[in-house]
Amino acid sequence: MAVFSGLSEKLNHIFSKMTKRGKLTELEIKQAMREVRIALLEADVNLQVAKDFIASVSEKAVGQDILKSLSPAQQVIKIVNEELTALMGSTNSKLVVSSSLPTVIMMCGLQGAGKTTLCGKLALHLKKQGKKPLLVACDVYRPAAIEQLKIVGEKAGAEVFEKGQGNPVKIASEGVEYAERFGFDTVIVDTAGRLHIDENLMKELEDITKTIRVDEILLTVDSMTGQDAVNVAKTFNERLAVTGVVLTKLDGDTRGGACLSIKAVTGKPIKFASVGEKLTDLEPFYPDRMASRILGMGDVLSLIEKAQEAVSEEQAVKLEKKFRENAFTLDDYLEQFAMLKKMGGARGLMEMLPGMGLGGKVKISDKDIDEKKIERTKAIILSMTKRERFDPSIINYSRKTRIAKGSGTTVQDVNQLLKQFDQTKQMMKMMRNRKGFFPF
Amino acid sequence: MGLFGKLFSALKKTKDGLGEKLRVLFARDKIGEDFYEDLEDVLISSDISVATADEIVENLRDRMISEKVKDKDYVLSELKTEIKGCLDMADDLEIGFPAVIMVIGVNGVGKTTSIGKIAAYYSSQGKSVTIAAADTFRAAAANQLEVWADRAKVRIVKSAEGSDPSAVVFDAVSSVKAKKTDVLIIDTAGRLHTKSNLMEELKKMSRVVEREYPQAEFYKFIALDATTGQNALSQVEVFDEAVGIDGIILTKLDGTAKGGFVVSLCNELQVPVVFVGTGEKIDDVELFDKDAFVDGIF
Numbered sequence: 246m247a248v249f250s251g252l253s254e255k256l257n258h259i260f261s262k263m264t265k266r267g268k269l270t271e272l273e274i275k276q277a278m279r280e281v282r283i284a285l286l287e288a289d290v291n292l293q294v295a296k297d298f299i300a301s302v303s304e305k306a307v308g309q310d311i312l313k314s315l316s317p318a319q320q321v322i323k324i325v326n327e328e329l330t331a332l333m334g335s336t337n338s339k340l341v342v343s344s345s346l347p348t349v350i351m352m353c354g355l356q357g358a359g360k361t362t363l364c365g366k367l368a369l370h371l372k373k374q375g376k377k378p379l380l381v382a383c384d385v386y387r388p389a390a391i392e393q394l395k396i397v398g399e400k401a402g403a404e405v406f407e408k409g410q411g412n413p414v415k416i417a418s419e420g421v422e423y424a425e426r427f428g429f430d431t432v433i434v435d436t437a438g439r440l441h442i443d444e445n446l447m448k449e450l451e452d453i454t455k456t457i458r459v460d461e462i463l464l465t466v467d468s469m470t471g472q473d474a475v476n477v478a479k480t481f482n483e484r485l486a487v488t489g490v491v492l493t494k495l496d497g498d499t500r501g502g503a504c505l506s507i508k509a510v511t512g513k514p515i516k517f518a519s520v521g522e523k524l525t526d527l528e529p530f531y532p533d534r535m536a537s538r539i540l541g542m543g544d545v546l547s548l549i550e551k552a553q554e555a556v557s558e559e560q561a562v563k564l565e566k567k568f569r570e571n572a573f574t575l576d577d578y579l580e581q582f583a584m585l586k587k588m589g590g591a592r593g594l595m596e597m598l599p600g601m602g603l604g605g606k607v608k609i610s611d612k613d614i615d616e617k618k619i620e621r622t623k624a625i626i627l628s629m630t631k632r633e634r635f636d637p638s639i640i641n642y643s644r645k646t647r648i649a650k651g652s653g654t655t656v657q658d659v660n661q662l663l664k665q666f667d668q669t670k671q672m673m674k675m676m677r678n679r680k681g682f683f684p685f
Numbered sequence: 686m687g688l689f690g691k692l693f694s695a696l697k698k699t700k701d702g703l704g705e706k707l708r709v710l711f712a713r714d715k716i717g718e719d720f721y722e723d724l725e726d727v728l729i730s731s732d733i734s735v736a737t738a739d740e741i742v743e744n745l746r747d748r749m750i751s752e753k754v755k756d757k758d759y760v761l762s763e764l765k766t767e768i769k770g771c772l773d774m775a776d777d778l779e780i781g782f783p784a785v786i787m788v789i790g791v792n793g794v795g796k797t798t799s800i801g802k803i804a805a806y807y808s809s810q811g812k813s814v815t816i817a818a819a820d821t822f823r824a825a826a827a828n829q830l831e832v833w834a835d836r837a838k839v840r841i842v843k844s845a846e847g848s849d850p851s852a853v854v855f856d857a858v859s860s861v862k863a864k865k866t867d868v869l870i871i872d873t874a875g876r877l878h879t880k881s882n883l884m885e886e887l888k889k890m891s892r893v894v895e896r897e898y899p900q901a902e903f904y905k906f907i908a909l910d911a912t913t914g915q916n917a918l919s920q921v922e923v924f925d926e927a928v929g930i931d932g933i934i935l936t937k938l939d940g941t942a943k944g945g946f947v948v949s950l951c952n953e954l955q956v957p958v959v960f961v962g963t964g965e966k967i968d969d970v971e972l973f974d975k976d977a978f979v980d981g982i983f
Contacts, residue, residue, distance in 0.1 A: 388829045400824075440940045497916065499919075500915075522792075
């Protein structure tokens, strides 16, 4: 999507002025964070939440080393993404189970957030876990809401307790009694949608929680909600001590920044995500997926992950040290090829190797990284003993014959590899000695 | 309460949000680059899109710089003018009769409730009204609409849950043609605009009206929840592409949400707001008034 590629492009542009790789500077971070902030606002993250988030991330980002495998823009996105994921919490979709049954779950939220449908989904979810849920119809205001709950309950195979348009507090308490008498282990109380500023209706919810023991209060929030999500979540949480949040309608194309705002103001876990109209469309909440959705950078992030998997920072540092100390062995040589394969391209690896990046003076032709040849080289090295790999000078003719046999190659191939390895070492020695000549 | 009194009081809560932020912003001593940057943030945080907020601030800054304005009150009044200008991008909609109004939108925005209120509104204007329960998908949707039809004292055409919504539309159109009804309002199932099969279903319903009742004025209104954020733009774009959107019904404006996306919708997509929903009672609906809206949010 256009907006999405927008952020990575903008960040790339900011960092294009950065001539050499090193630490992220304050100025660059400041420029980059302006773009990140707009991206967050476009995703409906509340302004204040976005500002606070940016401030804390900037602090962490300034002075951070840029990973060898990442561009500065990618590095910033990586930091932002990690912080976002951390902020939204862990994957925890477990519902509270009360020690004295039945466990009572109460829904709350604005009109049209999707409470009644969610009741059905939760009932089905619980049934799958072998539980026996009872749905209690306390939305006595919206026309046909009880009817809707009955249909949803039937689809989920759960019984619905209703008393028509009576008093919701009384219905809730009678529903719990009914559950106790007939052996239901979980009670799900559907309530009417209400504005958080509707004093009477908010009090009604409070009265329910005072009358019956409620173990779980789930705030249901439409994932398309805008900046107002903060006010809604804050008020509901203050009045009711919400225990968890459920995000609905995530199957649309909203970036869902509201969930970050809600998490920030309530601190309560997001327990489920509702992703469709079928009763089975209920998922645990995945903070990492949500983070990339908010940033709108799924593709960029998977690319970063790929680069990180291929070469960890430590690996790169180790290799660099060996280069410098000239302690480069055939094992390292092998490792290089393995990385090359993982990255799926030679250029990436070359750039990752110190001094062999685009600015480096060493050019390796395509001939040297021929795919078959890589396989052959790997086979040869793997056929050597540990000692041979560490000190190739001990490899005599008899050893060469053994290695050739073991790797399905010829003695000639083994010779060629040893020669190549020797040249590489020589080259590195040269680089090291003429330190002033080369930029590393 | 006077004319637009309800809209004004509904927007009063909105006023506390945007107005408060602007007051803080305008209380700063200097109108410089940071000021305009922050102003843009404040606009975006009222659910106005980044593109429109950008445009408003750019225009305002250019004008203020060329006019060498330093007076904050003047900047504020000019900001109002800019926002009004955005709303003016969409032409007002005059409803002609006989009218067919199809109400569409994503799930839970308040389509059914709005239809009940709009039916009562036209009924109170002396028009004959029929509503069609073409939301055959959501559990008990038709029952809900029936209650509203009772309250508004209008006729309802409905069918069994799970039946073809286009068939309901066909029946309703035949019925209003025969009875020479002034207004037919069609309720449709809420659907996320990303579900292409459901969008096809909507196109089919639209075609039925066009084919069977060409002499009527056919309007497609999208219902948008005032609490919605930036996604409102995407909703209107996709629904517009599918069936063509003639107007917006802005719902749930009695909360604290601003409905600021309306400014971007008028500016970027030239779609006018027609009705505004301000509560759950049958008369909690009114025609949209730009000036009242802008005055209200400040």
